[in-house]
Amino acid sequence: MNTTPLSQARAVWARILVTVGSIAMLVGALDPLEGSLAILPGSGLVALGTFLGRGERRLITYRVWVFVLITFGVGAMWALSSIGGFGGKSGRSTWWGLLILPYLVGWAMAIWGRGFPRWFWMLGIGVGLWYLTILTIIVTRSGLQKAGPALVLGVLGAVVIAGGIYRLTTCFRARDATPGP
Secondary structure, eight states, X not given: OOOOHHHHHHHHHHHHHHHHHHHHHHHHTTSTTTTHHHHHHHHHHXXXXXXXXXXXXXXXXXXXXXXXXXXXXXXXXXXXXXXXXXXXXXXXXXXXXXXXXXXHHHHHHHHHOTTOOHHHHHHHHHHHHHHHHHHHHHHHHHOGGGOHHHHHHHHHHHHHHHHHHHHHHHHHHHHHHSOOO
């Protein structure tokens, strides 16, 4: 194993980038629309940190794809916002909203992704619970008929919770399977 000062510095910077990017993705997720300004660079930092840390090729590819999906979806969201949105009185079909879907899929993939510490998955579950809370608030205040986008957010929250629980249980199973001292 090569432990030159350069490789040690590279490993430290890789950990810093992944940690800062992960925190940015979680904080930005508290408000998924305006938070995209934190989620997009955060996912880029995670991908860059994984590359600099010389992670395994599959993990690097996975995190780069997460970044690409988030970039495409956030770009579509900003573009649609700049021309007046979609649905309602905008004159554009709500189907245009499907262009934003890669953002949600990429973010969920980032939260489920392997190679993160347990605290990240636990906080991801917390964000999923927050999304379910938003759904509940909107449905109780305006009814189910006006809760379309909130339903998408609620489903995303449930999916993220399920993925986080899956990752945590596999993490604990793997820890319990390792032989003791």
